[in-house]
Structures are given as C-alpha cells and as structure tokens.
Amino acid sequence: MTDGDPVQPSCSPAAVPAADGIAPLRQAELTRRWTRGIVACLAVGLSLTVLRVAQLKVAPPAQLDAAAGWRTSLRKEVARRGEVLDARGRPLAMSLVGYRLFCDPAFIYERGWDLAKDAAKKDPTAVAECDPFRDAAIELSKVLRQPPQAIHELLKANAERRYVVLSQEIDEQQLDAIRTLDLDGVGLESRLVRDYPAGGLAGQLIGKVGFEHAGQAGVEFAFDKELRPVDGRVKALRDAFGRTLWINRDDYVPGDPGQDVRLSLDLAVQEIAERHLGHMVEEVNAGGGRLIVMDTGTGDILAMADFLQERPGWKEATRDPARKIHPSLGRNRNVTDPYEPGSTFKSFVWARATQLGAAKPSEIIPLPNGPFVTGFGRTIHDVKYPGPVSWKTVLVKSLNGGMACVAMRLKHQDLRQMVSDFGFGQKVGIGISGESSGIVTRPAKWSNYTQTSVAMGHEIAVTPVQMVRAFSAFARKDGTMVQPRLVLPRGTSGSDDWLPGSKQLITPDVLAEAKDAMTGVVEEGTARKAKSEHYQMYGKTGTAELAVPGQRGYDRDRYIASFLAAAPLENPRIVVLCIIDDPDKRKGHFGGSIAGPVVRDVVDETLQYLGVPYDRRPAKPKDPKVASR
Amino acid sequence: MRLFAKLLVVVVALGAMGLALLALRQQRYEVSNEISRTHNRIVEQERARWRLRAEVARLSDPADIRAAAERRGIDLAPIQQASTEPEAAVGSKSPAGKPAATKIPAPAKPNAPKPKADSRDRR
Known part of the structure; x- marks a missing residue:
C-alpha cells in the first residue's frame, strides 16, 4: 500500500460505529423532540390562556357576566341642594343626608x-313554633x-x-x-332631606321643598334653578360581602352641588319682627299681621313677617288654603296681597301737594267744625272735627277733610303722576313668585271722587313691599326711592352701605317739612303710642275699613290697622311697616294704638341690634328723691 | 440541553415579568381600593359636617339665645355710647344686619389711653 493508494474503508471495529453508538444519537434526538414537544405544549397552553383571557375580557359567557355583574354597583352620588342663607351667612334652609x-x-x-x-x-317542634317575623x-x-x-x-x-x-x-x-x-x-x-334650622321663622318667605327635593313655595321655588343640584354617579366594584373594592377613574362622576342663595334677611331681625307682631296679633285677636323691615341705604329686606290665623266664630276675610297644608306653603302676603293703605298713604299725597305748592305746611286749611263737603258734593267724615288747622296738622291729626280739600287743588294728572312716581301699580320685582302690582284706578276712570279718595288712601290697593319702597324716599337724604332687595347678588360681600335709588321724588326742603310733620304724628299725633324712649322716629298711621270680600263697599266694624315709619330721625337706617289685619274692634283697631307699639318695639330692638346709638336721652325724673322712693 | 436552559431562562424571565406585573396590578388595585375608601370617608365626613352645621344653626337660633340669656338674667342689649347726639350717628352706618363698630369715641379722661376703634368688637 502506497501513499497513492486510495484509502479503503476500514473494516476494523475501531472504524465502524459500534452497534450501541446509535443510542446517544437517538437520545439526543429524543431530547430534542421532547423539548420541542414541551415548548409546543407550553406555547399552546400559553396561547390558550391568552385566548381565554381575551375571551373572558372581551366576550364573557352570559352566565359569568351575570355573576360578575352584581359585583359592580352603580349608585347615585347625592349632591347637596344649595343653602338659603341670611345676610350673615346663617343657614335658613339646608340639605342633610337622611x-x-x-x-x-x-x-x-x-x-x-x-x-x-x-x-x-335538634328539636322537631321548632318548625311548628316558628314565626319568621x-x-x-x-x-x-x-x-x-x-x-x-x-x-x-x-x-x-x-x-x-x-x-x-x-x-x-x-x-x-x-x-x-x-x-x-x-x-x-x-x-x-x-336621601337628601331639607332642614330648616330656624324652624318656622320666615316660613312663608323661605318656602318649602317637595318630596323630590324640588322647591314648592317661596324662595325655594323662586330660586329652584339656582339651588337645584346635579347628582353624580359612582360605579364601584364590590367584594362578595358588598364592600367597595375600588372605583375606576372613569366610573366616578362627581355631583354638582346647587348654588347657595343669600338673602338680605337677618335672622335676628326676623325673630324680633315675628315675636312682636305675633304678640300683637294674639293680643288683639286679629285675623293676621304683616311686617317688613327694610334697610334704607341698600333696600335690603331685613325682615318680612306674615301671620294669618283663623278665629272661631269669625268669617275670615283672608284665606290661604295652602297654609293649612303646611305653614311654609302659604303665600307671602307682603308681596302677593294688596290692601287699602288708608291714612298711611296721606304722607305721599301731602309731600307731593307741598312740593307742587298746593299748600304750605303752615297754611291754614279752612275746615269746618263738622264733616267736610267737597265742591262736587261729597261728604268727607273724620274721627274728630277740629275746624281750620294748618296743613301740617292735617297730616299730624290725619284729617280726611283736609287731605280732600288740598287734593282738589291738584290736577288729576298730578296725583296720578305721584302714584306712578312712587311705584304704586307696578311690581317691585323682588323675586318672589305671585307678586301683585296692586290696584290703581285707570286714568279714564279717574274722577273727582277718585281724587279725594286716593288722597285718603282709599280707592287704591298696594302691597306692603310697595309701601316700604315708596316710604324709603322719606328716609334717604336725596329723596330717592330705593329698590328693595331680597336676594344679595352673587360675588358681592353684601356689605354695601348705600345704593343709588330712583330719580329724586322729594326735594330736600319738602323732605325736611314732611319729616317734621311725620315726627309730629309720633310725638303728638295719632301715633303717640309708637313713641320710643330711645329713638326718634317719624311715620304715618292708617286705619282703613276692610273691604267686604266679594261685595262692593266696606265693613264698618272691621279694619286694617297699619303704621309706616322710619328711624332714627336724623339718619334713618330702617323703614318699618306693620299691618294688623282685621283686629277685634273691642280690643283696639287704630293703627297708632295697635300697629304703632309693634313698630316701636321692632325699631328699638333692631336699631340696638344694628348698633345704632340712641338719639333720645332717657327721661330723667324731676325729683331724684321721689324717683328713688 | 442548551436549548432547554435557554427555554428555562425565557420561561423564568417571563414568569418573573408576569409576577412583577401581577404585583404592580395588585398594588394598583390596593391603591384604588384605598382611594375609594378614602372617598367614602370624605363623603361620610362631609355629611357629618352638614349635620353638625345644622345642629349649630339650630342651637344658635336667635330666639333660643335670647331665651337662654333671659333664663340666666343676662342683659344682651348693646352697650350704648356716652354721646347721644344725632349727628354722631352719621358715618357709623354699618352694612345691613351687621352691628356697627361705633366711631364715636367715649369721652377720654386726661392721660387715659385712647380707646381703640375696634374695642367693641373685641368684647
């Protein structure tokens, strides 16, 4: 064998693979196959798992979906209804969760x-004795x-x-x-429940909400849109015991609470007003009573009280069926019910007549020692007939004859203009629903009879809120009339001292003369019982006969007694009107004697509360020894 | 064998990642749960605050305060100033419903400290 010889395949045992050499090959192949099999199984298993997860997530079986459904709960996120606050932020109406x-x-x-x-x-008799409830x-x-x-x-x-x-x-x-x-x-x-922390105070003004927490009367109704909240919602996942597990961000929609409404009302003044008015209504067994306290500078209504009672054996002239259901559902008669102002109206006629030069305060009006008969034949009656008196005395003593006499010197247009200028026959726009504009005779029907009637406060019907608005012209140094305000505008502090009024209605000199005459009404006239120990005030009393409901004419034994005043004298802070509806004549019926004391007490306490210093020195006893005894 | 080792590493790595993700997911749920519990607590506190506010308002009703003062014989009338001149009232007008901090100084004694403008409020 040489180097050039081809190599023959070796037949030696060393060259030929051994018969058992196949085993490692097979083992490796086997391992590879197993590995591939395991990998394939894992891949399939993982894929199936992923698919199952995807299926459960995307399209779960109905049964599972139903089972999972109860675990999430969608509940309403109760939002708070806005609060009704007084001028100082004391809550008058607020919502709680009940x-x-x-x-x-x-x-x-x-x-x-x-x-x-x-x-x-354990005990077979237990079933027989079972009462599940x-x-x-x-x-x-x-x-x-x-x-x-x-x-x-x-x-x-x-x-x-x-x-x-x-x-x-x-x-x-x-x-x-x-x-x-x-x-x-x-x-x-x-659920939300409405709470009125002040109880029944200013009930007819604040009103009430119904079952669905929606306003039904008063401010609650008039400002329902502002007060009403928008409920939110929460979708929470709960565990088997119903406990909240978590809330996804997108599943929480917060509620939007209603806006607060801040009234000009002062709870303390309201309490003073209702206390004194309530006592008097009870004392004289009247059918009702109304009272308004207004800030002269801003027109803020500080108190607005309204009582109505049914007396056994009386046929009441004023009814309010809603008030029987709930006192807060009653109408606010200070805004809705016009009344004949009687002699309180004389102050406006007196001022305009003086301003137009129809009479001067010191001028003697030629009155007879009996009923005054007008040029067109109408007989004007009075309680007393003092004969010729000054124009100032006509107002101090509230003489119908004198008013009629001077009214006839005025043109009809002048008196009608006065009525319109002072805002009678026009709504005040205080924001309460059901407001009346009062009743004023149309120009076409304005006769001499109307001229003399209106001069005495007859043949005209006004609302109490119109009266205090008009009287504010006597209480502001510029003779302007301020717009009454029941709701303080949002975003303001509500701490204005003075707000501009209407056009000038009374000139300064006439204003001073009118105030002087009306001071006389309190000091020596028909409102002597309204004289305060602490504050000087001026005003005008009124005792109008009550119109017979549903008929023409008046009931000669039933009256509306009123007193309209401003105080203190030099720098009036408040105007107060008190009306006693249909008092028991046997217990008193003159405005000066029953409405006057109410106004006096309300003025005293309110001005004290407002921190207004006394402008009248307390009367000192002449003899100290006597006084000490 | 090497392939198996690689596979093992991959499976372990995936498993670890899965566990980490699960842990993160669990943590997220726990945080969500805590947030929702806090939310519920806030709602409860808010409702309790409304309730207490109503209670305070009811207990500080002017009529009740007056009645309580009368029972104890306390005179709650405001302190009147020494000066009763009508002119003094001009300028002392305060916002509606807000007792005026008077601007009328009491007659000062010689060497006496000047009365502070808000002395009445502090009372």
Whole structure:
C-alpha cells in the first residue's frame, strides 16, 4: 500500500460505529423532540390562556357576566341642594343626608324558615313554633320605638314583597342602633332631606321643598334653578360581602352641588319682627299681621313677617288654603296681597301737594267744625272735627277733610303722576313668585271722587313691599326711592352701605317739612303710642275699613290697622311697616294704638341690634328723691 | 440541553415579568381600593359636617339665645355710647344686619389711653 493508494474503508471495529453508538444519537434526538414537544405544549397552553383571557375580557359567557355583574354597583352620588342663607351667612334652609329604613319581608320570611329548619334537626317542634317575623319585629320595635305587634303585622301583611319602608327618616340614635344590630333583610337608604334650622321663622318667605327635593313655595321655588343640584354617579366594584373594592377613574362622576342663595334677611331681625307682631296679633285677636323691615341705604329686606290665623266664630276675610297644608306653603302676603293703605298713604299725597305748592305746611286749611263737603258734593267724615288747622296738622291729626280739600287743588294728572312716581301699580320685582302690582284706578276712570279718595288712601290697593319702597324716599337724604332687595347678588360681600335709588321724588326742603310733620304724628299725633324712649322716629298711621270680600263697599266694624315709619330721625337706617289685619274692634283697631307699639318695639330692638346709638336721652325724673322712693 | 436552559431562562424571565406585573396590578388595585375608601370617608365626613352645621344653626337660633340669656338674667342689649347726639350717628352706618363698630369715641379722661376703634368688637 502506497501513499497513492486510495484509502479503503476500514473494516476494523475501531472504524465502524459500534452497534450501541446509535443510542446517544437517538437520545439526543429524543431530547430534542421532547423539548420541542414541551415548548409546543407550553406555547399552546400559553396561547390558550391568552385566548381565554381575551375571551373572558372581551366576550364573557352570559352566565359569568351575570355573576360578575352584581359585583359592580352603580349608585347615585347625592349632591347637596344649595343653602338659603341670611345676610350673615346663617343657614335658613339646608340639605342633610337622611336615612330611610326599609326591609325585605320575603327575605326575612325565607331566612326565618331556614333557621327554623336547622333548629328542627335538634328539636322537631321548632318548625311548628316558628314565626319568621317575630325576632325581626321585636328588634325593630326597640329601634323604631313602636309596638312590636304593629311591625309584625306590617311584615306579615307584606310577606311577599321585597321592599317595605319602615320609617321615612330615622334619627341619629336609631341609625346607630340599626347599624349595631345589623339585621338581615333590613337596609338603610340615604336621601337628601331639607332642614330648616330656624324652624318656622320666615316660613312663608323661605318656602318649602317637595318630596323630590324640588322647591314648592317661596324662595325655594323662586330660586329652584339656582339651588337645584346635579347628582353624580359612582360605579364601584364590590367584594362578595358588598364592600367597595375600588372605583375606576372613569366610573366616578362627581355631583354638582346647587348654588347657595343669600338673602338680605337677618335672622335676628326676623325673630324680633315675628315675636312682636305675633304678640300683637294674639293680643288683639286679629285675623293676621304683616311686617317688613327694610334697610334704607341698600333696600335690603331685613325682615318680612306674615301671620294669618283663623278665629272661631269669625268669617275670615283672608284665606290661604295652602297654609293649612303646611305653614311654609302659604303665600307671602307682603308681596302677593294688596290692601287699602288708608291714612298711611296721606304722607305721599301731602309731600307731593307741598312740593307742587298746593299748600304750605303752615297754611291754614279752612275746615269746618263738622264733616267736610267737597265742591262736587261729597261728604268727607273724620274721627274728630277740629275746624281750620294748618296743613301740617292735617297730616299730624290725619284729617280726611283736609287731605280732600288740598287734593282738589291738584290736577288729576298730578296725583296720578305721584302714584306712578312712587311705584304704586307696578311690581317691585323682588323675586318672589305671585307678586301683585296692586290696584290703581285707570286714568279714564279717574274722577273727582277718585281724587279725594286716593288722597285718603282709599280707592287704591298696594302691597306692603310697595309701601316700604315708596316710604324709603322719606328716609334717604336725596329723596330717592330705593329698590328693595331680597336676594344679595352673587360675588358681592353684601356689605354695601348705600345704593343709588330712583330719580329724586322729594326735594330736600319738602323732605325736611314732611319729616317734621311725620315726627309730629309720633310725638303728638295719632301715633303717640309708637313713641320710643330711645329713638326718634317719624311715620304715618292708617286705619282703613276692610273691604267686604266679594261685595262692593266696606265693613264698618272691621279694619286694617297699619303704621309706616322710619328711624332714627336724623339718619334713618330702617323703614318699618306693620299691618294688623282685621283686629277685634273691642280690643283696639287704630293703627297708632295697635300697629304703632309693634313698630316701636321692632325699631328699638333692631336699631340696638344694628348698633345704632340712641338719639333720645332717657327721661330723667324731676325729683331724684321721689324717683328713688 | 442548551436549548432547554435557554427555554428555562425565557420561561423564568417571563414568569418573573408576569409576577412583577401581577404585583404592580395588585398594588394598583390596593391603591384604588384605598382611594375609594378614602372617598367614602370624605363623603361620610362631609355629611357629618352638614349635620353638625345644622345642629349649630339650630342651637344658635336667635330666639333660643335670647331665651337662654333671659333664663340666666343676662342683659344682651348693646352697650350704648356716652354721646347721644344725632349727628354722631352719621358715618357709623354699618352694612345691613351687621352691628356697627361705633366711631364715636367715649369721652377720654386726661392721660387715659385712647380707646381703640375696634374695642367693641373685641368684647
């Protein structure tokens, strides 16, 4: 064998693979196959898992979906209704979360039977004695402070129902007790309830909300749009026990609370007004009473009270059926019900007549010592007939004859213009629904009779809020009339001292003369009982006969007594109008004697509360020794 | 064998990533849960605040305060100033419903400290 010889395949055992050399090859191949198999299995398994997850996520089976569905709960996120606040931010109406207690009698029944069956395994008589509602009724009776029999009857009568209200609203103690008891089949449902912390104060003004928490009367109704909230919603995932697990960001939509409405009303002044008015209405057994306190600088209504009562044996002239349902549902008569102002109206006629030069305060008006008869033959009666008196005395003594005499010197147009200038026959626009514009005779029907009637405050009907607006012209140094304000504008501090009024209605010199004459009304005239020990005030009384409802003419024995005043004298802060509707004549009926003292007391307490210094020195006893005795 | 080792590494790595993701997911849920519980607590506190506000308003009703003061014989009338001149009232006008901090100084005694403008408020 040489180098050039081809190499022959070796037949030696060393060259030929051994028979058992196939094993490692097969083993490697096997390992590879196993590996591939495992990888394939894992891949398939993972793919299946991914697919299953995707399927569960995207299109879960209906059964699973239903089972998972109950775990998420969509509930309303209760938003708060806006608050009604007074001028100082004290809440007059606010919303709270109350709890309604309900139960599921069907569930209680089934649960009771299940327990009885369990008990029957030990004691076979237990089923026969079982009363599924007994335990629940006993426990609930302790919480609701009701006899267990009543609750048992209620549950038994509604045994097939799933929802029965046990109490519309439970208090704090009951809430804690229910939560502690943790009774099966008994639940709590939160809902908004409207609370009026001041009780019935300013009830007719604030109004009331209904079952759906929507305003039904007063400010609650008039400003319902502003006060009304927009509820939010929360979708929460819950665990098997109903506890909240989490809330996704997109599943929470917060509620939008309603806006607060801030009134010009001052709760303390309101309380003063209602207390004094209420006492007088009761004292003279009147059919009702109305009172307004207004800030002269801003027109802010500080108090607005309205009482109405039904007296046994009386045929009431004023009725308010809604008030019988709930006092806060009644109409606010200070805004809705016009009345004949009587002699209080003389102050406006007196001022305009003086301003137009029809009479001077010191001028003697030629009145007879009896009823005054006008040029067109109308006889004007008075309580007293003092004969010729000054124009100032006509107002101080409230003489109808004198007013009629001077009114006839005015043109009809002048008096009509006065009525219009002072805003009578026009709505005030205070924001309360149902406001009346009053009643004013049309120019075409304005006769001499009207001219003399209006001069005495007859043949015209005004609302109390119109009267205080008009009288503010006497209480502002520039003789302008301020627009009454019940709701303070949003975004303002509400701390304005003075707001501009209407055009000048009374010139400064006439204003001074009118104030002087009306001071005389209080000091020596018809309103002597309204004289305060602390503050000087000026005003005008009125005692108008009550119009017979549904008929022409007046009831000669029934009256509307009123007093309209401003105080203190030099720098008036408030205008107060008090009206006593239909007092018992036997107990008093003159404006000066029954409405006057109310105004006096309200002025005294309100000005003290507002921190206005006294402008009248207290009367000192002449002899200190006598006084000390 | 090497392939198996690689596979093992991949599976372990994926497993670790999966576990990390699950842990993160769990943490996220726990945070969400805590947020929702906090939300519920805030709602409860807010409702409690409304309730307390109503209670305060009810207890500070002017009529109740007056009645309580009368029961205890306390005179709640405002302190009147020494000066009762009508002109003094001009300029002391305060916003509606807000007791005026008077601008009328009490007659000062010689060498006496000047009264502070807000002395009444501090009372």
